[in-house]
Amino acid sequence: MSRHWTHSLFRSVRHALGVGFEIQVLVIVELIGTAYYRLVGRFTPDPVLKEVCEIVLRNEAQHVALHAERFEADQGARLPIEQALWVAQFQMLFLAALRVAWMDHSAALCALGAQRREFFREARGECIRFLASCLAPPRGTGEPSIHAVFKTKSSA
Numbered sequence: 001m002s003r004h005w006t007h008s009l010f011r012s013v014r015h016a017l018g019v020g021f022e023i024q025v026l027v028i029v030e031l032i033g034t035a036y037y038r039l040v041g042r043f044t045p046d047p048v049l050k051e052v053c054e055i056v057l058r059n060e061a062q063h064v065a066l067h068a069e070r071f072e073a074d075q076g077a078r079l080p081i082e083q084a085l086w087v088a089q090f091q092m093l094f095l096a097a098l099r100v101a102w103m104d105h106s107a108a109l110c111a112l113g114a115q116r117r118e119f120f121r122e123a124r125g126e127c128i129r130f131l132a133s134c135l136a137p138p139r140g141t142g143e144p145s146i147h148a149v150f151k152t153k154s155s156a
Contacts, residue, residue, distance in 0.1 A: 009100075020074075027067040028094050031130055032101045034060045035122035036109070043112035064130060071134035087131060094127050 034057060041053030075083050102119060109119055 023067065023070070024090065024093065025097075027064065027071075027130070028090075028097050028127075030060050030063050030067070031094070031126040032098055032123050034064065034126050035119060036101070036105060038122055039109055039114045039119060040112060043109075043114050064126075065133075068130055068133040075135055083135060087135070090131065091127070094123075098123050 037053045037056045037060070041050050041057070044050055044053070075086070078086065098120065101123075102116060106116065106119075109115075
């Protein structure tokens with residue numbers, strides 16, 4: 001199997017912007033991959049492929065949890081505005097990567113019966129859960145999370 005243009009693009013961008021950004025790109029790929037393998041497992045009639053997808057999903061869950069802990073530690077030292085800016089750039093990068101992933105993998109998902117909206121819903125849900133987990137307030141501090149800060153401001 002030859003390398004695809006998206007592999008080269010992601011690799012170049014990751015390396016150019018440093019290790020923190022590289023880890024961010026890797027976790028975004030894992031979030032999108034989780035959605036992909038969840039749909040493949042749901043739609044495939046092949047029991048062996050279903051089992052492979054379950055193994056991949058367990059593995060991805062461990063990776064995502066590890067990244068969430070790291071990002072949570074990083075976010076705890078940031079001001080709410082810094083957190084908001086980081087969340088915004090993470091989401092923009094996530095949405096761009098999601099569209100590229102759909103371009104690359106839509107044929108396989110559609111062949112199984114999955115649709116674009118299902119893929120996007122699954123992936124967006126993964127992103128939302130990830131961001132919520134790494135923006136939680138530091139344990140034992142009594143400090144509000146960024147979500148609580150925005151909820152308070154938006155309901156005023």
